[in-house]
Amino acid sequence: MSTLLLSQDQVKELFTMKDIVEICEKTFQGFGEGTVINPTKVNLDLGETAAFPPYKGFMNAMPAYIGWTDIAGIKWAGGNLGERKRLGLPYVTSLIMLIDPKVGNFIAVMDGAFITNMRTGAQTAVALKYIFNNGSSEKKPIKLGLYGAGMQGHTQTLAISELFDIEEVRVYDVMKAAAEKYKKDMKDVVKGEIVVCDTPKEAAKGDAIVCVTQSKDKFLLDKWVKPGTVIFPMGSYQECDDAMLMNADKIIVDHIGQCLHRGALAELSEQGKITEDDIFGTIGELAAGKLFVGDYSDGKIVCIPIGTGAMDIAVASIAYKKAKEKGIGGTYSFV
8 A cells, every 4th residue: 555755844734724723622531531642742752851862852753633534643753953053954853653543554654844833823812712802703802911922822823813913023133133023923923013122021011922932941931921911931941930730720721631741731740849739731622612611810821732643643734635636745655
């Protein structure tokens, strides 16, 4: 049996951000309904935190089954701040393999970096729909604080603009040139003003604050952020101070097992200061109508869509089906 092969450029031909937001919403609903299977990702440390090997990188194995597409697969993906950065390559490297779950045949292999970047932005947009907009499809105005003006800063903004009218973005990046480039790139996406901030504190204003950085510093302080704000600390490390997490009115995640062991909650979880009991619920439960956030005007919501293989496999499943219909991609018989 032949396997479909898709390059990054071919995958890009198949989607708009609107498509990917819709796929992610449907997949979150599947999480909440129990028709998506997503084991906790397996991490291979290639020097991201370990002393050996000294490559300043990591890889994750992220399998999933998607009920509504009836396709299973795995994403093999990671990041590298060592040799890849020196060579001028993108931080993210990723490949996705899909199987027919009925017989186990490999039906597709494709680039996963574009899908990873786009679905990460889409996850935030969907979460905001159910937290900030109570699940309504009305395009409500929103103000954003944004930390990180790279690829993720761009895709977060593009995705949120599909569901909301962005009235203001206050953006901070340690490289001011990156923030200035973001301002230029996003001027037609953001309906209001884009403010390039000189300090982290200046960006801590908005209906939602999104952190998409590689920082290992807890730079976002709880005392800067007003009640009634949704905070998305989405980096691989803890970007906000302990008080932000400990004082949150509600903590919402995409995958409880993953979020307790990587990213914003990992350190406090390891110390026993935050447990599963402290998590209000999942984005999937919100999307499936099983949980409702309610009024949080006197508190703060911390939402952590750290990223699941299910979102990648769902998008890749639709890429496979669209490519087959349009005759895009090559094939190869491995056996």
